[in-house]
Amino acid sequence: MDLKQLRDGIDDIDSSILSLFMKRMELCKGVADFKKEHNMPVFQGGREQEVIDRIKELTGNKELEKGTAALFTTIMDISKILQNRTIHAAAPDYIYTSPDFAGARTIGCQGTSGANSESAARKVFGDRAFTFYPSFEDVFKAVQAGEVDYGVLPVQNSTAGSVDSTYDLMAKYPFYIVKMVTLEINHCLAAKKGTMLEDITCVYSHRQALSQCEVFLSRTGLKKHEYSNTATAAEKVLRSEEPIAAICSVDCAEKLGLEILARDIADCTINRTQFIIISRDLQVANDSDSVSVMLTIPHTEGSLYRLLTKFFVNNMNLLRIESRPIRDGSFDVMFFLDFSGKLSDPSVKAVLRDLEENLEDFRCIGTFKSE
Numbered sequence: 001m002d003l004k005q006l007r008d009g010i011d012d013i014d015s016s017i018l019s020l021f022m023k024r025m026e027l028c029k030g031v032a033d034f035k036k037e038h039n040m041p042v043f044q045g046g047r048e049q050e051v052i053d054r055i056k057e058l059t060g061n062k063e064l065e066k067g068t069a070a071l072f073t074t075i076m077d078i079s080k081i082l083q084n085r086t087i088h089a090a091a092p093d094y095i096y097t098s099p100d101f102a103g104a105r106t107i108g109c110q111g112t113s114g115a116n117s118e119s120a121a122r123k124v125f126g127d128r129a130f131t132f133y134p135s136f137e138d139v140f141k142a143v144q145a146g147e148v149d150y151g152v153l154p155v156q157n158s159t160a161g162s163v164d165s166t167y168d169l170m171a172k173y174p175f176y177i178v179k180m181v182t183l184e185i186n187h188c189l190a191a192k193k194g195t196m197l198e199d200i201t202c203v204y205s206h207r208q209a210l211s212q213c214e215v216f217l218s219r220t221g222l223k224k225h226e227y228s229n230t231a232t233a234a235e236k237v238l239r240s241e242e243p244i245a246a247i248c249s250v251d252c253a254e255k256l257g258l259e260i261l262a263r264d265i266a267d268c269t270i271n272r273t274q275f276i277i278i279s280r281d282l283q284v285a286n287d288s289d290s291v292s293v294m295l296t297i298p299h300t301e302g303s304l305y306r307l308l309t310k311f312f313v314n315n316m317n318l319l320r321i322e323s324r325p326i327r328d329g330s331f332d333v334m335f336f337l338d339f340s341g342k343l344s345d346p347s348v349k350a351v352l353r354d355l356e357e358n359l360e361d362f363r364c365i366g367t368f369k370s371e
């Protein structure tokens with residue numbers, strides 16, 4: 001047979017598979033109606049095992065056994081997505097309010113005035129006073145306690161990647177993401193007036209800022225010292241009698257009256273950081289088009305692939321996937337996923353219900369307009 005004949009044969013078989021697939025899905029819809037009426041969960045583990053065992057037996061070919069099991073697992077996952085839509089699409093909406101950034105009484109940022117978090121906060125809340133906390137954790141605590149209406153935290157930098165410490169705290173505290181804001185980061189090397197670059201031996205800054213300026217730091221041979229924040233590092237430089245420097249924003253250096261010894265020192269010319277605005281309760285802005293969730297998945301073969309199938313089949317574009325250790329001595333991780341969709345979309349509601357019902361650790365952690 002030539003290639004054309006082989007492909008014609010494949011096309012014929014695909015048509016048969018397709019028509020059988022459609023028939024199977026019709027039956028699954030019937031199953032969904034039954035489950036809805038009898039208040040049964042969509043997922044039936046025992047039945048799925050039965051299906052897979054039977055398929056493996058019928059395959060009768062060791063080489064193809066794994067493939068047929070994967071194929072039927074995917075078919076059953078698609079079937080559950082359709083069943084969830086039938087059952088949960090009309091589920092009640094989440095309870096939420098609208099964000100009120102202009103009416104916010106207090107807003108918490110980490111660091112001190114001049115920090116990049118403050119510049120990010122200004123983009124959302126305008127020129128006003130912010131409450132500063134020594135650590136990211138204190139900002140989460142203040143939001144949880146209702147001490148501030150909103151908190152501002154960095155999550156991702158275009159040069160250095162995710163801000164791990166924020167993600168670790170996201171797993172520890174209850175909160176909701178209300179908005180995402182992107183800030184152009186402009187790092188400079190700043191020291192006390194009159195200090196020369198040649199005199200400087202060491203430089204203080206936040207870990208993220210130091211890692212965004214690796215090339216400059218190794219070229220100049222300056223010794224790095226991690227500090228809680230770029231702006232607090234700049235304040236330390238101002239107070240110190242030693243010839244030390246800080247990596248901070250130009251705004252911050254100018255505000256404190258420091259000498260800028262070098263400008264634009266980040267490894268990449270375009271250096272941007274994304275910040276999240278968080279609140280204690282779920283707040284949904286009208287223009288929100290992305291949803292954030294955090295979850296763990298079982299340590300079984302294909303479980304990440306099967307999770308991603310849910311987003312793919314529901315036409316939800318995955319915008320971010322991040323994983324962090326759950327820190328219990330195992331090597332298990334917590335996944336943080338952002339995907340496109342509105343909380344009120346029937347398919348989003350169905351996926352969230354499905355995840356809620358079937359995963360041990362699952363939390364929807366807010367919705368925002370992606371930038």
Ligand SMILES: C=C(O[C@@H]1C=C(C(=O)O)C=C[C@H]1O)C(=O)O
Pocket residue numbers: 028031042043044045047048051075076077079080083
């Ligand atoms: C169709 C059903 O719902 C789900 C999907 C299955 C399938 O597509 O075969 C099997 C078990 C359930 O998890 C069912 O309960 O029979």
